Amino acid sequence: MSLGNGRTYLAIPGPSVMPERVIRAMMRAAPNIYHGELPDMMPDLIRDLKSVARTRHNAAIYICNGHGAWEAAAANVLSPGDKVLVASTGRFSHGWAEVARSLGIEPEILEFGLRSPIDPERVKERLAADTEGRIRAVTVVQTDTSTSVRSDVPAIRRAIDAAGHDALLMVDSIACLGCDVMEMDAWGVDVLVTASQKGLMTPPGLGFVFYNDKADRWREAVKSVSYYWDWRPRTEPDYFYRYFAGTAPTHLLYALREALDMIAEEGLEQIWWRHGILAQAVWAAFEHWGEEGPLELNAPDRSFRSHAVTGVRVGSDKATELRNWCENQAGLTLGIGLGMEPTDHFFRLGHMGHVNAQMVLGALATIEAGLKTVGIPHARGGAEAAGEVIARNTSP
Ligand SMILES: *Cc1c(COP(=O)(O)O)cnc(C)c1O
Numbered sequence: 001m002s003l004g005n006g007r008t009y010l011a012i013p014g015p016s017v018m019p020e021r022v023i024r025a026m027m028r029a030a031p032n033i034y035h036g037e038l039p040d041m042m043p044d045l046i047r048d049l050k051s052v053a054r055t056r057h058n059a060a061i062y063i064c065n066g067h068g069a070w071e072a073a074a075a076n077v078l079s080p081g082d083k084v085l086v087a088s089t090g091r092f093s094h095g096w097a098e099v100a101r102s103l104g105i106e107p108e109i110l111e112f113g114l115r116s117p118i119d120p121e122r123v124k125e126r127l128a129a130d131t132e133g134r135i136r137a138v139t140v141v142q143t144d145t146s147t148s149v150r151s152d153v154p155a156i157r158r159a160i161d162a163a164g165h166d167a168l169l170m171v172d173s174i175a176c177l178g179c180d181v182m183e184m185d186a187w188g189v190d191v192l193v194t195a196s197q198k199g200l201m202t203p204p205g206l207g208f209v210f211y212n213d214k215a216d217r218w219r220e221a222v223k224s225v226s227y228y229w230d231w232r233p234r235t236e237p238d239y240f241y242r243y244f245a246g247t248a249p250t251h252l253l254y255a256l257r258e259a260l261d262m263i264a265e266e267g268l269e270q271i272w273w274r275h276g277i278l279a280q281a282v283w284a285a286f287e288h289w290g291e292e293g294p295l296e297l298n299a300p301d302r303s304f305r306s307h308a309v310t311g312v313r314v315g316s317d318k319a320t321e322l323r324n325w326c327e328n329q330a331g332l333t334l335g336i337g338l339g340m341e342p343t344d345h346f347f348r349l350g351h352m353g354h355v356n357a358q359m360v361l362g363a364l365a366t367i368e369a370g371l372k373t374v375g376i377p378h379a380r381g382g383a384e385a386a387g388e389v390i391a392r393n394t395s396p
Pocket residue numbers: 014065066067068092141143144145172173174175176195204
């Protein structure tokens with residue numbers, strides 16, 4: 001017997017919940033890829049995509065996942081033997097470093113652990129010590145999805161500038177573009193990578209690399225960029241085929257078009273606000289439950305918690321049991337404790353993209369029932385505490 005039939009909530013955290021509108025936009029015959037509406041919609045699509053990243057510079061679209069976007073970004077600005085400073089706050093920070101290493105690039109890891117953000121001061125010190133200018137770029141994962149720690153990107157820009165270093169600032173906002181605030185140009189981000197399947201509410205399969213003129217000068221210094229990863233033809237296509245180095249991801253583009261329309265209709269500031277309030281509701285629930293027993297949010301400091309995903313420490317090996325109960329008995333699929341040891345002491349709740357108050361409150365009430373069922377000690381009333389946050393921030 002199960003109470004799980006009905007509309008499910010996939011909170012793993014990515015792929016995230018897809019809006020009906022986005023799914024329906026793909027229900028159509030394949031379009032002509034040589035002329036007509038698909039090629040014609042590209043300029044507006046690129047314009048709207050750039051507006052979500054808050055950049056007036058370039059946007060290249062790849063048929064790939066986040067790993068592909070990592071490789072694309074690295075391949076355009078770094079050469080074998082180049083050194084890159086990897087400021088790490090979790091599994092995904094290391095993932096980008098591994099991709100770079102496979103290209104012959106030398107990552108140097110600056111470790112900040114699994115519970116705290118990047119300390120800009122340490123970035124500054126390391127860059128100041130690089131008197132020969134060997135470090136070509138600093139990579140930062142804005143929200144590391146494994147830990148849900150969000151770093152202060154503008155502070156890292158200021159640290160690079162204060163060190164008088166000309167390394168590129170390369171940022172991964174795959175988890176959180178469209179959830180946590182991102183101001184690519186205003187914050188001085190040189191390269192920004194993201195993907196379709198999280199805050200952008202679109203199926204997996206599109207990777208995005210935004211880059212400014214400085215990054216394009218780094219591109220100039222790279223001897224050879226592979227045919228597929230080269231961002232130049234994709235941002236200056238002389239014909240439609242060149243946007244994607246081959247056949248376009250036709251249906252994903254319709255899905256993305258719809259998602260960007262939804263973002264424009266709601267407004268990016270409003271979307272950031274919604275994610276902020278929903279995240280506060282999530283935190284209120286866990287902070288309340290944690291008043292008795294071992295349950296704890298992974299990121300202790302509110303100002304460094306993501307608004308897209310929340311990592312939880314269960315304090316025992318019961319996280320897997322809890323996740324299984326939520327999925328099988330209630331239709332809520334929580335994320336595994338990725339990159340954490342031991343994995344079954346952790347879980348994550350994705351609240352990115354197409355999520356609203358009833359989904360988050362439902363998820364939290366489900367988790368509260370699950371805590372009880374599997375026997376994880378907690379203070380009763382966390383879901384109610386979350387409801388109070390929602391009530392405080394809305395009007396009748
Ligand atoms: C999901 C994610 C990735 C990896 O994306 P894939 O599509 O799984 O390759 C990388 N970085 C961050 C921050 C992510 O959230």
